[in-house]
Amino acid sequence: MNIEAIQGLGAHDEVPASLPPPPAAGAPAGLPFSQLVTEGLQGVNQQLVASQSDLQKLALGETQNLHEVMVRLEESRISFQLMMQVRNRVLEAYQDVMRMQI
Template identity: 65%
Template sequence: MSPDAIAAIGLHDEVQPAAFQPAPVVGGDELPFGRLVTEGLRAVDQRLAASQSDLQALALGESRNLHEVMVRMEEGRIAFQLLLQARNRVLEAYQDVMRMQL
């Protein structure tokens, strides 16, 4: 392979960082933390419900695309794991604060 061909292949393998999207602004103030948590929980719940309904449709023979069902199930699992890890970090930070001596 020529060096130019290798360089061209390398251009396509670059991973582009996700664009930073700041929190939505409402009336000049950022959204409250509780509302962000609630929206995050709702989004994870919707992903899990969608994967559950897809799985039920597959079991009933109504879905013919196993690949999409498996992808949605994996997306739901990953979203739930992310939520669980965020919860663990928040709980750990809370416990650290409670252990601090004043």
């Protein structure tokens, strides 16, 4: 059995020595969660609007590069699917918390 390939992967598994320290308890850790969610939703919405505009231009024959249109459509589809998965996970976590007995 050849283990040289496996040994080559070991260097990538190490944790870098210069990790930032974790935030102190009670200290603000950056942006509030609601602001992060709002910015994420706005970003997904902008991608969807841009892809809809690209589709309209494609239907009218005004686009020059079909490849770029298809790439932007796929990016917006993937970002929308990611947003839906995050929503599902948040909703599932909320339901788990609500089912907890005190």
